[in-house]
Amino acid sequence: MPFSTKTKDNAMLAIIASVAMLVSACSIYQRKEMVRKANPAMYFEIPVTDMKRAVAFYQQVFGFDFQFEEIHGNQMAFIPFELDGTGISGALAKGEIYQPSLSGTLIYLHAENIDNTLHQVQLAGAKVLFPKTRAGGYSYVAEIEDSERNRIGLMEPLP
Structure with a gap:
């Protein structure tokens, strides 16, 4: 059964949202990792x-x-x-x-x-x-x- 345009749009938005959350999570993880790698004395x-x-x-x-x-x-x-x-x-x-x-x-x-x-x-x-x-x-x-x-x-x- 073919998807309707609305269903395709919703699926695409869900994929985009998932990718955005994944990129954001990776970015936060990278920042935390960068902070952890810094020497503590300043x-x-x-x-x-x-x-x-x-x-x-x-x-x-x-x-x-x-x-x-x-x-x-x-x-x-x-x-x-x-x-x-x-x-x-x-x-x-x-x-x-x-x-x-x-x-x-x-x-x-x-x-x-x-x-x-x-x-x-x-x-x-x-x-x-x-x-x-x-x-x-x-x-x-x-x-x-x-x-x-x-x-x-x-x-x-x-x-």
């Missing part, structure tokens, strides 16, 4: 008590150029950030709530060559807390005490 702040001293240290050791701003009454010196780069960036932060620490959260900064970076750390008068060590099959790591008495990790990816 930004960091390194507490400082003397902004001028800290900026001089990080410029000497890492060659950073800073952007300065005051946010919520706190002095911020933003570390360079490349929109098309990988990883995260942050700032040196001075304010009432920022307390340098050797025992707080440990962040790792990229070092092209840890040996050279550790040499610069010592020239800047800071301490090496943990020497260059291979970390599995991924990288070399080390830890330093910066000019403000923060424990800072260094990481050099393996070639």
Whole structure:
């Protein structure tokens, strides 16, 4: 028995609606999957008590150029950030709530060559807390005490 035009139209609309729901569901699933794949860390702040001293240290050791701003009454010196780069960036932060620490959260900064970076750390008068060590099959790591008495990790990816 042949379908009427109205029945054909209804069937076509049902197919289109089903395809649209499937595409939408796939799109939502893809977005959820993309979000799940993102690294959870997005930004960091390194507490400082003397902004001028800290900026001089990080410029000497890492060659950073800073952007300065005051946010919520706190002095911020933003570390360079490349929109098309990988990883995260942050700032040196001075304010009432920022307390340098050797025992707080440990962040790792990229070092092209840890040996050279550790040499610069010592020239800047800071301490090496943990020497260059291979970390599995991924990288070399080390830890330093910066000019403000923060424990800072260094990481050099393996070639």
